[in-house]
Amino acid sequence: MVFCPLRAARADDYFNPAALEFSSDQHTAADLHYFAREGGQQPGTYHVSLLLNNKVIDSRNVSFVEGKNGLIPQLTVADLSAMGVNVEGFSAFSHLKKDEAIAELGDYIPDASSDFDFAHQQLNLSIPQIALKMKDRDYVDPASWDEGVSAAFVDYNLSGSSGSNQNDRWNSTLLSLRSGANLGAWRLRNTSSWRYDLVSHWQSQTTWLERDLKTLKSQFRVGDTYTSGDVFDSVQFRGVQMMSDDTMLPESQRGFAPVIHGIAHSNARVTVS
16 A cells, blocks of 8 residues: 655636737737736836825825735835835835835835725825834925925006196106015015105115025025014014024924823813913
């Protein structure tokens, strides 16, 4: 009697596309192995909504390659850093260039994964909170701020009046101008007026040059300007000014946020006023 060990075997259904008949010899059979499993799709570039932990953060074209369990997004180290991933905190990224695409996300960040929903064209990245940089609510990266287009403009307001009496007649004309030019981050502004009342009067009232300082969350201005007037009355002066701009801060940092310490050991109501 002879005993033969049994080995496990596994087989999948397969259809040979070459079995299809084409009317022309130039037609080639399509590679259908991408669709052999449920949800399978052909690699390529798709315009997707990018989600980070189920929160939409961007919409862009993303290239996908074939992986073991589906399509893998080709995201670079710079892409992950721009999304708020703390790539400096993981040694696996140290040997990669910023523009080099990574393979499986979980090979670089433990417990991280990507899921591509082809039907809804959504790419959801699941990344543990410990691997993300701490950001305030509604934070927008200053690198994404738009400085606008370079342009020049003139706003004007023209008014006139006339009158007369038994002995005299008069005419009066007033032209108010607000002009400026934008070049990159710089803004040049001027306000002037011209009045005609028997004689012509021209007056340049204010002229200043300003720009935003993103790193300091402030504005730099040189020329004719005013003090803020938060504590004392606003005063006009000519010189250099650098002042904080709260509009550069996230919405959650623009108001007063008190820090409360302690633990309530009962059903207490805490009121901050």
